[in-house]
Amino acid sequence: MAVRALNASTAAPIAIQQHTGWRAAERDSRQMLEALDVAVYTTDREGRLTFFNDAAALFWGRKPELGELWCGSYKLFHPDGSPMAHDECPMAVALREGRELRGVEAIAERPDGSRVAFTPYPTVLRDPDGTVIGAVNILVDITDRIRVEDSLRASAEALRASNAVKDEFLGLVSHELRTPVTTIFGNARLLRDRGDRLAESDRESMVSDIAGEAERLLGVVENLLLLTRLESGIHPDPEPQVLAHVARMMLDSFERRHPDRSIELRSEPRHLIVEADRPYLDLILENLLTNAVKYSPARSPIEVVIQATEAEAQLLVLDRGIGLDGTDMEQLFTAFYRSESARSHSAGLGIGLAACKRVVESLGGRVWAAPREGGGSEFGFALPLA
Structure with missing residues (x-):
């Protein structure tokens, strides 16, 4: 006893x-769990919240009530963005199947709409008899990692695209340079070796071909140099220019080189002044006129119209060429872009209009393209009045 x-x-x-x-x-x-800087929470075997630390509340963007099911996330999503039901979340699966769950990723949306990507580490808790009595889950924020991975993928894709563009560019440039150089070299060699035995008409034709291909080659080189200068941060040095005077001088030079084309200049008023770099302004006009000549029938008229609004001077180049039906007008000013109709009509790099856009925008202006009623195209630019 x-x-x-x-x-x-x-x-x-x-x-x-x-x-x-x-x-x-x-x-x-x-x-100890409260002191952790990582989100931790526990549930009973039914999945009802029994504990969460401050880091978990910060992760969820809210403080849930104890007894809520599965977790405090406002909304859940799979990594592909599709919705995830709370009873399908990793914690629910771990409790239902009585096992740890690893290698899973998910996205939680907070009440304010912000989202956080995370990796959960749910682990079931058992009593001494091995019966599941609950679970503990650790939520590791991987948003920054995902963002870095996405950025790296985007950079890799951009690099691949850049390499593809570079390869295409080198191929186009090689072709565009080889063709005029071949013509110039071949004709010059014939004139040197057999010029005295050729008919006068043949010599004149060959000299004309040399001049034409040299002009084409010069245009390619000037546009490439211009784009390179602008890309490297070298901007135009603008001075006051009388737009009609610059246009008249440019047209006189252009007509001497294209005697078979009729170009009419109309300017009202005649003394519009803009701030522009004269060589760059000449190149813009050269590119727009060359574009009109290239894509319109021989001897068809080309018009250059200068007009004004309250704030800007506008110059329009009008032709009766192949037109712009079905063409994305913005793409026309993208480097190396050429529409289907343009490619089938004439060779080219597709850099002239891109150079125009870059120069005009560097001067605070704008460019545009539009189809003309009755056929043909309108290409124009506008610069602020000085």
Whole structure:
């Protein structure tokens, strides 16, 4: 009886001591979890929240009520952006299947609409008998990692695209340079070796071919140099220019080189002044006129119209050529772009209009293209009035 009494008298204090130790261990564990800088929460075996730390509340963007199911996320999504039901979330799967879940990624949306990508680490908790009594989950924010990976993928794709453009560019430039150089070299060699035995008409034709191909070659080189200068940050040095005077001088030079083309200049008023770099302004006009000549029938008229609004001077080049039906007008001013009709009609690099756009915009102006009623095209630019 004495032994039994002793056992009975000591059982309660031992149980109290064990319970107190368990409570202390639980308190220490909670304090440790609270101190962690990573989101941690626990649930019972039914998936109801029993604990979450401040980092979890910050991660979720809200403080859920204890007893809510699965987690405190406002909304969940799969990595591909499709919705994820809360009872399909990694914590729910871990509890339902009684196992750890690893290698999963998901996206949580906060009440304010912001999203965070994360990797969960749900681990089931068992009693000494092995029965699942709940689970603990750690949520690791991988938003920055995903952003860096996306950026690296985008950079790699841009590099591949850049290499493709570079290869295409080198091929186009090689072709555009080889053709005029071949013509110039071949005709010059014939004139040197057999010029005195050729008919006068043949010599004149060959000299004309040399001049034409040299002009074409010069245009390619000038446009490439212009784009390179602008890309490297070298901008035009504008001075006041009388637009009609510059246009008249440019047209006189152009007509001497294209005697078979009729170009009419109309300017009202006649003394519009703009701030522009004269060589660059000449190149813009040269490119627009060359474009009109290239894509319109021989001897068809070309008009150059100068007009004004309250704030800007406008110059329009009008032709009766192949037109712009079905063409994306913005793409026309993209480097190396050439429409289907342009490619089938004439060779070229597709840099002249791009050079015009870059120069005009560097001067604070704008460019445009539009189909003309009755056929043909309108290409124009506008610069602020000085």
